[in-house]
Amino acid sequence: MQVTTTQKVIAAMMVEGTGRHMLDSGGAYGRHWEQNQKALGTDPDAAAELLFSGPGIHFHRTYGLTVSTPHFMDANLEYAPEVDKALHLFADQEEWARESWPAVLEAWIETTDYTVEYSENTYNGESLLSQVLQYWALAHPTEDHVVLVQLHNGADVRGGYTAPRAFHDLEEYALAGDGRITAVCSHDPASDALEGMPPQDSEPHSWDSDDAGYSFYPADSETQDFKWEEGELPSCPVDGSRVYFHAWPVDNTQEQWDHLYRDPSPALDALRTLAARLGDIDDALQAERDHRLALMQQARSDGESVDAIAKALNISRQRAHALLT
Numbered sequence: 001m002q003v004t005t006t007q008k009v010i011a012a013m014m015v016e017g018t019g020r021h022m023l024d025s026g027g028a029y030g031r032h033w034e035q036n037q038k039a040l041g042t043d044p045d046a047a048a049e050l051l052f053s054g055p056g057i058h059f060h061r062t063y064g065l066t067v068s069t070p071h072f073m074d075a076n077l078e079y080a081p082e083v084d085k086a087l088h089l090f091a092d093q094e095e096w097a098r099e100s101w102p103a104v105l106e107a108w109i110e111t112t113d114y115t116v117e118y119s120e121n122t123y124n125g126e127s128l129l130s131q132v133l134q135y136w137a138l139a140h141p142t143e144d145h146v147v148l149v150q151l152h153n154g155a156d157v158r159g160g161y162t163a164p165r166a167f168h169d170l171e172e173y174a175l176a177g178d179g180r181i182t183a184v185c186s187h188d189p190a191s192d193a194l195e196g197m198p199p200q201d202s203e204p205h206s207w208d209s210d211d212a213g214y215s216f217y218p219a220d221s222e223t224q225d226f227k228w229e230e231g232e233l234p235s236c237p238v239d240g241s242r243v244y245f246h247a248w249p250v251d252n253t254q255e256q257w258d259h260l261y262r263d264p265s266p267a268l269d270a271l272r273t274l275a276a277r278l279g280d281i282d283d284a285l286q287a288e289r290d291h292r293l294a295l296m297q298q299a300r301s302d303g304e305s306v307d308a309i310a311k312a313l314n315i316s317r318q319r320a321h322a323l324l325t
């Protein structure tokens with residue numbers, strides 16, 4: 001997989017340590033940057049490859065829908081190296097070393113022809129994002145729009161933001177789409193057509209949400225409301241078919257959703273048993289290693305993600321990735 005400069009910058013933000021601020025207790029699940037470093041390593045290039053080969057939308061039977069923040073950024077932003085460099089040259093001056101990022105940004109903007117159009121923290125609205133973003137959208141009389149983005153990488157939302165990085169937004173207000181998601185029925189209405197007759201409907205059933213998936217309204221006024229119970233998999237209320245989600249503009253491939261609906265691979269269970277028996281996987285004999293690798297490859301070709309395999313073996317995603325390639 002060929003990673004872009006934008007993806008490398010985003011990956012670097014994901015693994016950027018934001019320290020242990022006094023407000024930042026670590027929380028029940030720890031700090032994002034520590035989790036991200038464990039899963040992705042600290043090399044931004046390798047982290048980018050791991051990160052962007054994974055899915056952009058996650059569905060959990062209890063916690064519902066989540067859009068991966070790095071995928072969302074990648075779909076909406078393009079790294080702006082000149083602006084980023086200018087901002088950081090300014091911020092690296094000694095007089096700004098002890099100031100907060102918002103204060104530094106304000107002072108830097110004063111020295112340029114940029115003006116702040118709006119600023120936002122996604123924590124304050126209905127958001128699907130896996131990690132909070134704080135950003136400033138800047139307009140310029142002659143240059144392209146710029147967005148300065150901080151990623152929340154701590155545990156407590158009041159602190160623990162990365163250094164801001166500069167991007168161009170691919171569409172105006174694109175980052176404001178962090179609460180939008182569309183549910184699309186997998187049933188093809190054209191297949192309902194009577195022989196020799198044109199199909200009645202040409203579009204599949206679909207529903208839109210702009211409040212992070214709490215409520216969906218029909219895209220077509222004649223279709224029923226769409227909802228599902230916690231713990232259940234969503235299905236079409238009209239015909240019972242599987243439903244796929246698209247978070248604009250992050251597209252989820254059908255493959256990722258088919259993965260959700262199918263039974264787990266038996267090889268994954270065998271891996272779990274093997275890991276439990278061996279204790280430390282590094283102590284395994286060569287034969288066991290070959291057996292493990294064969295099971296890993298089988299699980300992969302059964303459609304299991306590297307994540308699921310890493311979890312089954314209780315090793316990092318990076319390690320599983322390395323073993324598999």
Ligand SMILES: [Zn+2]
Pocket residue numbers: 185186187205236237238239240241
């Ligand atoms: Zn349907």
